[in-house]
Amino acid sequence: MCLTGSSSGWASVSSGVPQGIVLGRLLFLIHINDIDNGIAWKILKFANDTKLYRQVGTAEDITNLRNDLEKLVGWSKEWLMLLNVEKCTVMHIGFGNGRAGYMMDGIQLQEVHEEMDLGVLVQENLKCAQQMCKSCMESQ
Numbered sequence: 001m002c003l004t005g006s007s008s009g010w011a012s013v014s015s016g017v018p019q020g021i022v023l024g025r026l027l028f029l030i031h032i033n034d035i036d037n038g039i040a041w042k043i044l045k046f047a048n049d050t051k052l053y054r055q056v057g058t059a060e061d062i063t064n065l066r067n068d069l070e071k072l073v074g075w076s077k078e079w080l081m082l083l084n085v086e087k088c089t090v091m092h093i094g095f096g097n098g099r100a101g102y103m104m105d106g107i108q109l110q111e112v113h114e115e116m117d118l119g120v121l122v123q124e125n126l127k128c129a130q131q132m133c134k135s136c137m138e139s140q
Contacts, residue, residue, distance in 0.1 A: 039068045062100045073105045093124050
């Protein structure tokens with residue numbers, strides 16, 4: 001590595017930190033540890049998969065969730081870890097909610113009715129029929 005036109009010589013290193021997948025995930029989690037600062041509700045973080053969730057029953061809840069989404073976008077820009085907004089989705093779970101639309105960075109989020117999460121198919125009605133069918137098909 002060169003810094004302001006100067007570089008150091010080579011040296012033998014007889015110890016160090018294990019490299020690879022374990023360290024990569026740990027450092028990533030340390031790096032994103034503050035992603036939920038200022039977020040009103042809950043965030044689930046697993047490796048490079050982040051979920052923001054909350055109960056939405058009023059217009060104020062919708063506004064708060066939209067604000068939280070924009071805070072996530074702001075965090076990602078500040079730390080130069082841009083979100084792939086095209087892969088971000090919204091799932092309205094349960095019945096009787098207003099099914100509001102949400103945006104991130106000016107892009108409307110796609111509404112989905114089911115989503116694969118850590119190998120489990122989650123449906124908006126929280127029934128597991130599709131997961132069972134999928135499991136049966138794979139076992140044959």
